[in-house]
Amino acid sequence: MSRFLSTLYRSHSLAPPWALALLLALAPLSLARAGEGAAEAQAFAQRVAQESLAYELVTSLTTEVGPRLAGTPEEARARRWAVDKLKALGFSNVRQEPFELPVWRRGLEIAEITAPFPQPLAVTTLGGSVSTGPEGVEGEVLSVATVAALQGLPADAVAGRIVFVDEVMTRTQDGSGYGVAAAKRRTAAYAAHEKGALAVLIRSVGTHSHRLPHTGQMRRVTEPGDNPGVPAAALSAPDADQLARVLARAGSARVRLVLTPQQRPAGKSANVVAEIPGRLAPQEIVLVGAHLDSWDLGTGAVDDGAGVAIVTAAAKHLMDAMPRGPARTVRIVLFGAEEVGLVGAKAYAEAHREELANHVIAAESDFGAGRIWRFDTGVGEGARDAALALAQPMAVFGVVPGNDRARGGPDLKYLRESGVPVVTLLQNGLDYFDLHHTADDTLDKIDPDDLAQNVAVYAAFLYQVANGGELYR
Amino acid sequence: MSRFLSTLYRSHSLAPPWALALLLALAPLSLARAGEGAAEAQAFAQRVAQESLAYELVTSLTTEVGPRLAGTPEEARARRWAVDKLKALGFSNVRQEPFELPVWRRGLEIAEITAPFPQPLAVTTLGGSVSTGPEGVEGEVLSVATVAALQGLPADAVAGRIVFVDEVMTRTQDGSGYGVAAAKRRTAAYAAHEKGALAVLIRSVGTHSHRLPHTGQMRRVTEPGDNPGVPAAALSAPDADQLARVLARAGSARVRLVLTPQQRPAGKSANVVAEIPGRLAPQEIVLVGAHLDSWDLGTGAVDDGAGVAIVTAAAKHLMDAMPRGPARTVRIVLFGAEEVGLVGAKAYAEAHREELANHVIAAESDFGAGRIWRFDTGVGEGARDAALALAQPMAVFGVVPGNDRARGGPDLKYLRESGVPVVTLLQNGLDYFDLHHTADDTLDKIDPDDLAQNVAVYAAFLYQVANGGELYR
Numbered sequence: 001m002s003r004f005l006s007t008l009y010r011s012h013s014l015a016p017p018w019a020l021a022l023l024l025a026l027a028p029l030s031l032a033r034a035g036e037g038a039a040e041a042q043a044f045a046q047r048v049a050q051e052s053l054a055y056e057l058v059t060s061l062t063t064e065v066g067p068r069l070a071g072t073p074e075e076a077r078a079r080r081w082a083v084d085k086l087k088a089l090g091f092s093n094v095r096q097e098p099f100e101l102p103v104w105r106r107g108l109e110i111a112e113i114t115a116p117f118p119q120p121l122a123v124t125t126l127g128g129s130v131s132t133g134p135e136g137v138e139g140e141v142l143s144v145a146t147v148a149a150l151q152g153l154p155a156d157a158v159a160g161r162i163v164f165v166d167e168v169m170t171r172t173q174d175g176s177g178y179g180v181a182a183a184k185r186r187t188a189a190y191a192a193h194e195k196g197a198l199a200v201l202i203r204s205v206g207t208h209s210h211r212l213p214h215t216g217q218m219r220r221v222t223e224p225g226d227n228p229g230v231p232a233a234a235l236s237a238p239d240a241d242q243l244a245r246v247l248a249r250a251g252s253a254r255v256r257l258v259l260t261p262q263q264r265p266a267g268k269s270a271n272v273v274a275e276i277p278g279r280l281a282p283q284e285i286v287l288v289g290a291h292l293d294s295w296d297l298g299t300g301a302v303d304d305g306a307g308v309a310i311v312t313a314a315a316k317h318l319m320d321a322m323p324r325g326p327a328r329t330v331r332i333v334l335f336g337a338e339e340v341g342l343v344g345a346k347a348y349a350e351a352h353r354e355e356l357a358n359h360v361i362a363a364e365s366d367f368g369a370g371r372i373w374r375f376d377t378g379v380g381e382g383a384r385d386a387a388l389a390l391a392q393p394m395a396v397f398g399v400v401p402g403n404d405r406a407r408g409g410p411d412l413k414y415l416r417e418s419g420v421p422v423v424t425l426l427q428n429g430l431d432y433f434d435l436h437h438t439a440d441d442t443l444d445k446i447d448p449d450d451l452a453q454n455v456a457v458y459a460a461f462l463y464q465v466a467n468g469g470e471l472y473r
Numbered sequence: 474m475s476r477f478l479s480t481l482y483r484s485h486s487l488a489p490p491w492a493l494a495l496l497l498a499l500a501p502l503s504l505a506r507a508g509e510g511a512a513e514a515q516a517f518a519q520r521v522a523q524e525s526l527a528y529e530l531v532t533s534l535t536t537e538v539g540p541r542l543a544g545t546p547e548e549a550r551a552r553r554w555a556v557d558k559l560k561a562l563g564f565s566n567v568r569q570e571p572f573e574l575p576v577w578r579r580g581l582e583i584a585e586i587t588a589p590f591p592q593p594l595a596v597t598t599l600g601g602s603v604s605t606g607p608e609g610v611e612g613e614v615l616s617v618a619t620v621a622a623l624q625g626l627p628a629d630a631v632a633g634r635i636v637f638v639d640e641v642m643t644r645t646q647d648g649s650g651y652g653v654a655a656a657k658r659r660t661a662a663y664a665a666h667e668k669g670a671l672a673v674l675i676r677s678v679g680t681h682s683h684r685l686p687h688t689g690q691m692r693r694v695t696e697p698g699d700n701p702g703v704p705a706a707a708l709s710a711p712d713a714d715q716l717a718r719v720l721a722r723a724g725s726a727r728v729r730l731v732l733t734p735q736q737r738p739a740g741k742s743a744n745v746v747a748e749i750p751g752r753l754a755p756q757e758i759v760l761v762g763a764h765l766d767s768w769d770l771g772t773g774a775v776d777d778g779a780g781v782a783i784v785t786a787a788a789k790h791l792m793d794a795m796p797r798g799p800a801r802t803v804r805i806v807l808f809g810a811e812e813v814g815l816v817g818a819k820a821y822a823e824a825h826r827e828e829l830a831n832h833v834i835a836a837e838s839d840f841g842a843g844r845i846w847r848f849d850t851g852v853g854e855g856a857r858d859a860a861l862a863l864a865q866p867m868a869v870f871g872v873v874p875g876n877d878r879a880r881g882g883p884d885l886k887y888l889r890e891s892g893v894p895v896v897t898l899l900q901n902g903l904d905y906f907d908l909h910h911t912a913d914d915t916l917d918k919i920d921p922d923d924l925a926q927n928v929a930v931y932a933a934f935l936y937q938v939a940n941g942g943e944l945y946r
Contacts, residue, residue, distance in 0.1 A: 211685060
C-alpha cells in the first residue's frame with residue numbers, strides 16, 4: 001500500500017480496498033465486522049492453545065545453544081539455530097541483518113568479607129563493568145540506601161571505599177518495580193566513580209532470596225562515556241542481607257573484590273528476520289519480536305527464549321491456518337544484542353527507516369513465560385477503540401483490556417519513537433524477577449501450559465491485525 | 474547414681490529415691506503423677522514459645538561465623554563463638570573436647586559440556602573427592618540410572634568415561650528419600666573407580682530446581698580405603714536435566730571437569746560441651762545435641778545452626794525457670810565435624826565411654842528449622858509407654874506420637890549403639906533438601922515462628938526428662 005493510500009484511508013476512516021478483496025476472496029476469514037472476525041480469531045486461538053510447538057522451540061534453543069551473550073560465538077550459534085529453525089518451519093525471506101558492537105565478557109568474580117567476620121559473598125559482575133585486575137581491591141564498605149544518597153555525599157566520605165547500594169526491589173505483577181531497581185544498576189558505578197570509590201556492590205535487582213545474584217547491563221555498550229565507572233557487581237539477596245547484618249552488628253566491614261571482565265572494541269551480531277508474505281498488502285508489515293541473545297549466567301529460557309518461541313509458534317500456526325497467506329506481511333524479528341543496550345533494536349530501526357511508515361503494528365514478547373493477563377495499547381488517539389477491540393477474542397484466555405500507554409517491549413523503543421503503533425500483551429511478571437539475569441533462568445522454570453496460553457493470545461492478535469484493515473496510527 | 478542403683482530401679486520399675494526428694498523439695502515441679510508433670514511442662518513450653526533467643530543465636534552464628542567446615546580455622550571460630558555464647562548464657566562446665574581428623578578443602582570447580590552443545594554446567598565437588606588436577610579431565614559421558622546399574626556394567630563400557638548417575642530424589646516430609654539418594658553420593662566415586670572411569674557426576678541429592686548444586690561427604694573422612702575414588706561432583710537439578718536432554722537429543726556428550734580439592738592428613742576439631750548441673754542426680758545425664766560444623770557453601774543456617782540454637786535456647790530457658798537446677802544434669806553437646814563423617818560423635822562416645830550408662834536419654838536437632846510434628850522413641854521395650862508419655866505436653870504444638878524406631882540424630886549413632894535411649898523430635902522436612910548442603914542454606918530460610926515452636930517442644934521434653942525418674946532403658 002502506498003503512503004498516499006494509507007493517508008487517504010486514515011483520514012477517511014475507511015478500510016483499504018484490499019480488505020474488501022479479502023472479504024470477497026476469503027469469506028470464512030472476513031473481518032468486515034469486528035465481532036465476526038473476533039469470533040474466528042478466538043476459534044483459531046483456541047485450536048492453537050492445544051499445540052506444543054513453542055515449548056519444543058524453547059527446549060531446543062536452551063538445550064542446543066544455551067547461554068548466548070551478545071557479540072559472542074554463542075550468540076552466533078543462536079542465530080544459526082534460528083535461521084535453520086525458521087527455514088525448517090517454512091517461513092520466507094529468512095535472513096540475518098548484521099551489525100557491529102563492542103563485546104563484554106565476564107571473568108573471575110570473587111568477593112569476601114575480610115573483617116570483622118571473614119566469609120565469602122556470592123556476587124556477579126554487572127555488564128559493562130571495568131576490571132579490578134587479578135589482584136582485586138579491598139576496602140571499607142560504605143552502605144547507602146540509594147544512588148541518590150551516594151550522590152549527596154561529600155567525596156571524602158566515599159573516596160577509597162567500596163560502596164554498597166542496599167536498595168530493595170518491589171515484587172509486582174506488571175514489573176513496575178523494575179524501573180526503579182534497574183536505575184540503581186545502571187548508574188551506581190558511575191556515581192561511585194565520581195566520588196572516588198574503589199568499587200560498588202549493589203543488592204541484586206531481583207525479588208527472590210536465593211544465592212544467585214542478578215547480572216544486567218549498566219550503561220549501554222554502544223554509549224561509552226568519559227566516566228568508565230568503578231568495578232561493579234551485584235550481591236545475591238541473602239548476601240546483601242548478610243552484609244547489612246554485619247554492618248549493623250560490627251559497625252564496619254571490609255570487603256575484598258576480584259572482578260576481571262574483558263571488553264573488546266568490536267564484535268559481530270545480527271537480527272534474524274523471517275516473514276509470512278502478505279497476500280493482499282505485502283508491503284504492510286505486522287511485526288512480532290523477541291530477542292535472541294541472553295545473559296551468560298543462565299540458558300535464557302524466560303529471558304528471552306520464551307519470547308522467541310511464543311512469537312515464532314504463533315506466526316507458524318497462522319501460516320499453517322492460512323496456506324495462501326494473511327492479507328499483510330507478518331514479520332518475525334529476533335533481535336540480537338538486546339541485553340547490552342538494545343543494539344539490535346537500533347540497527348533494525350536504522351536499516352528499515354524507509355519502511356517504518358509501513359509497519360502497521362508491532363508487539364514484542366520479552367517478559368518471561370507467565371500467562372498474558374492484560375492487553376495494553378500504544379496507538380494513535382483515533383485508533384484506540386479499534387486497537388482495544390483486538391482484545392475481544394483474548395478474553396477467553398483471561399486477558400483484560402488495559403491502558404493506552406503500551407511501550408510494546410524494549411526492542412520496539414526506536415520503532416515506537418518513529419511512530420510505529422505498538423501493543424503490549426502483558427504477562428504475569430510476579431515471579432519474573434526471581435529468575436531474570438540469573439543462572440536460574442533455565443527451562444525447568446517454564447510452565448508449558450502458560451507458554452501455550454501466550455502463543456494462543458499472540459495468535460489471536462496476529463490473526464486480526466494481519467487480516468484487518470486498520471492502521472492504528 | 475551408681476550403676477547398681479540404676480539397675481535396681483530398672484528391674485523394679487521404681488522411681489529413684491531422689492525423685493521422692495524432688496517431690497518434697499520442689500512441689501510445683503513435682504512429676505510424681507505423669508499428667509501433672511505434663512501440665513507443668515506444657516505451661517513452661519508455652520511460655521518458652523514466646524521467646525526469640527534461638528533466632529538471635531542462629532542469627533549470631535551464621536552472621537558472625539558463617540561457613541564452618543570441619544577441621545578448618547572457620548570451625549575453630551565457631552567453637553570460640555559457642556564457648557563465649559554458652560558462658561555468657563550462664564551454663565556450667567563449658568569446654569572444648571578436642572580430637573583430630575583429616576581435613577578436606579574445596580578448590581576450583583568448573584564443568585562444561587564441550588560437545589555437541591558447548592555450555593557451562595553448575596557443579597560442586599563432593600566432600601572427600603580427589604582432584605582432577607588443574608588441567609582437568611574430559612571425556613564422553615556415560616549416563617546410568619543408579620550406582621547399582623553402574624556396578625552391573627562391564628569395565629570396558631565405563632573405562633575412560635565420565636559417569637553421570639542420574640537418579641532423582643523423592644521429596645518427603647520425614648526425610649525418608651534421603652537415605653537412598655545419599656547412598657548414590659557416598660558410593661558413586663568408588664564404583665566408578667573400580668570400572669576405570671575418569672570422573673563421576675551425580676544429580677544433586679536434593680529436591681529443588683535451582684542452579685545450586687548440593688555437596689556432601691562421600692566415604693567418611695576418617696575411613697580411607699584402598700580405592701581413592703574418581704574425582705566427583707554434583708550437578709544442580711537443572712544442570713542434570715540439561716545433560717540428560719543433551720544426551721537424549723544428540724545421543725552423546727562430552728564433558729570437561731576441573732576439580733581441585735585438597736586433603737591434609739591431620740587437623741584439629743572439638744566438641745563443645747556445656748551443662749546445667751543436676752541438683753539431685755548430677756551424674757545422670759540428659760543430652761541434647763546439634764552439630765556446630767557446616768558445609769562450606771552456605772552459612773549453615775538450617776544445617777545445623779538451627780539445631781545449635783534450638784537446643785541451646787531450650788536448655789537456657791529450663792535453666793532460667795529452675796534457678797536451683799533440674800534434678801538431672803542437662804548436657805548440651807555441639808558436635809564438631811559431623812558433616813565429614815560423624816567424627817565428633819565418635820570422639821564423644823569414646824571420651825565418655827565410662828559415663829554412657831548414665832546417659833538417661835539423648836536427642837539431637839539436625840533436620841533444619843521446620844516445625845516438629847512427630848515424637849519418635851528409641852528406648853527400652855519396657856520404657857516405651859513412659860517415653861511416649863513425654864509427647865503429651867507437646868500435643869498443643871501439633872506434635873503427634875510416632876514410631877519406636879527413633880535414631881535420635883546422626884551424632885547419636887554411637888551412643889545409641891552403646892545402649893543410650895534416644896528420641897527424635899521429628900521436624901517437617903518437606904523443604905529441607907531444597908537447602909541442605911547448598912550455598913542457599915542461609916538465615917533467610919528460617920522462619921522465626923517455626924524455630925520458636927522447636928524450642929518450645931524441646932523445652933517440654935527437657936523439663937520432663939531432666940526432672941522425671943524414668944531411665945528409658
